[in-house]
Amino acid sequence: MKHYDTLVIGAGHNGLVCASYLAKAGQSVLVLEANETVGGLAATREFHPGFSAPIAHTLVGLADTIVKDLDLESHGFKAAAQALPLTAVHPSDAPIQIDGSSVTGVGADDSATYQALQAQLRRFADALAPFWESTMPRIGSTSVADLFTFGKLGLKLRMLGRDDMLEFMRVATLPMRDLADESFDNERLKAALCWDGLLGSKLAPRSPNQAVLTVLNRMAGKHGGQHSIPPNGINGLMNALRTAAEANGAEVRTSTPVQKITVEGDENGQRISGVQLANGEEIKADKVVSSADPKTTLLGLLGAPQLEIDFSNRIRRLRTDGYVAKLHLALSGKPAFQGVANPEGRLLIAPTMDTIEFAYDNAKYGEVPEEAVMEVVIPTLSQNDLAPTGSHVLSAHVMYVPGKIKGGWTDAAKQSLTDQLIAQLEAHAPGIGELVEASELLTPEDLERDYHVSGGHWHHAEPAMDQLLMMRPTYEAAQYNTPIPGLYLCGAGSHPGGDINGNPGRNAAKEMLS
CATH class of the missing domain: 3.30.70 (Alpha-Beta Plaits)
Structure with a gap:
């Protein structure tokens, strides 16, 4: 029986990114994917003979660092030269189009205000960009490294200048409706601004939320928060990620569902020993990292009996209703x-x-x-x-x-x-x-069944303030490791969250290799 350094559960984009970094560092890595194709919620499916579509139909926030580190272009990935405009259509009125920092189809005041708001959000996004690619410190940690991370964040915000720093603190948790209402007159422009902050969540414009933080996270990618479609499609990126992982030495097995994560223990405590597949085969490994959502991983594949009750209850209470x-x-x-x-x-x-x-x-x-x-x-x-x-x-x-x-x-x-x-x-x-x-x-029910995502939630867990940063998905699991030695998380339920940006996979690999 072959013994691996690391098993990766799930060949979504985060799982493949994590596998590539680990294999590139010299580890023996096996990726196990339940479905016939890689990609997870970014997979392309044929829904009618001759007609196919990706579930996630655009890219937003893909980290340039990952494209360069994994040399994805040499494996077939081509980034879109231009982002997609967002056009708010109406059956009787002229459309409104947002393209980068400019907007047409609205009054001069709204147009100027939009440019100014985008410039300010860009300054905020630039200040936060390094922290989407970093492990968030533990709550209460006094280690030098964690204090340095907090200090660096504080310095970045302070360097915005007094006025921008205070404005950031004000708007970071503002309901999207408040931000839109205080900035613009045009109703369709307001709705469009809300849309890009709320997409994929269980939040509405009036919800007290962190939607501005979500926007700033998405602005860290190549096109500054705008969506794009690569020339060879979303499936072109997924294929490139698989090819990169295999080129670095990782094995990828599709149509191979994992039934449970196995644990061994003695007088020194519990430790991950590998996985058991749905066909009964057991595979041994020193570490297991899951790109599945936290509930599926910890309650489904591992099982609550392996966890302290307070921790399992926090995982059980994660908000994962797909909308x-x-x-x-x-x-x-x-x-x-x-x-x-x-x-x-x-x-x-x-x-x-x-x-x-x-x-x-x-x-x-x-x-x-x-x-x-x-x-x-x-x-x-x-x-x-x-x-x-x-x-x-x-x-x-x-x-x-x-759902x-x-x-x-x-x-x-x-x-x-x-x-x-x-x-x-x-x-x-x-x-x-x-x-x-x-x-x-x-429906979300279909996405849950077909892609093994609790609640069919795009982001694996609601991107709300109590489930973000050093609380994502919850404390004791927010630094990609878990209470069970050898078990890690690398999916969208980990910091910094969902979308096809790859940072959870990259950050988890860095943590495992440190």
Whole structure:
């Protein structure tokens, strides 16, 4: 039986990043993925014969450090030369477009204010950027290294200058609605600003939250918080990550679900010994690092009996309710959105902050939104291998769709919501209904089942103040290690959180190698 230095559970982007760094350092590494393909929630799936789409349809915040360290370009990854504009569409009004630090379709005052706000957020993001790629200190730690990290953060903020530092402290936990209301007049611009702070979370514009911190985290990547689609697609990045891991010496096995993490113990305590696969095979290793979410890892694969009750209760109480559904449409031609010459960017259907808020209110009570809010992308405009020639794919993130609804997610319930979403799209892109050859709706319940993510939550755990930084996912597990020696976490449930940025995987590897 081969013995490995480290087993990596899950071949999502964080698992592959972690495996690459460990293998590059000379460790023997085996990556175990339950599904047939790598990528996790960034995987590309065929939803109708000849038509495919990635679950996460854009990149935002991908760390340049990882691209360079792992030489991803030599393994086939190509970064997008330009970011995607965000266009807020409306059935009767001209669109509003946000492209970088500029915005068109609004008044001169809002345009100038937006540029000023983006410049200020950029200063904040630059100050925080090093800390997304660092292990957060333990609460109460007095070690020199941890005190240095805190001191460095304080110095970075102080170097912003008095006014900017005070403004950062004010807005960091401000509800997105407050930030938008105090800055702008145009309602659709306000909704668009909220969208990029709330996407993937169980929060609304009025929620007391950390959405500004989420925005600043996303601004640390290549395009400064803007989304992009690489020329060879999201699957191009996932394939490059796998190739890089294998080139560095890691083994990657797909269709290999892990049933449990095994533990051995003696008078000196417990320690990880490896894993047992669903087929009964046991694999031994000195360390196991999981890119699965904390609940799946610690309560499902390890098991609560192996943990202290206070710790297992904190993991059990993590908020992991997914609120994003994914709509895929196979189209026989390119849709035409009103007022949009070429729908190459992200198209936002969320006319006001109240529309977003009301959709959230519906979801809180186990109901689908009366008026859904969604972000639409046509990925086939930049990647023509996702559909037959002349055909297209529409990919939409639909916010505030609960994982559990009254009466359950029956086929009829899913079809009803699909029909509602297509009708809403028809109002913005007349004739799109006639182009639909097939559709797929993935609810959070589907994402949980198909991609083994508790609650179907994009970020594995809600990115709220009590589940961020040195509290992500909770204390005693916030530095990538856990109370069980030899067991580590490297997924989106770890600092700095979700999106396809790779920092949890990189940070975990650094911690394991230190």
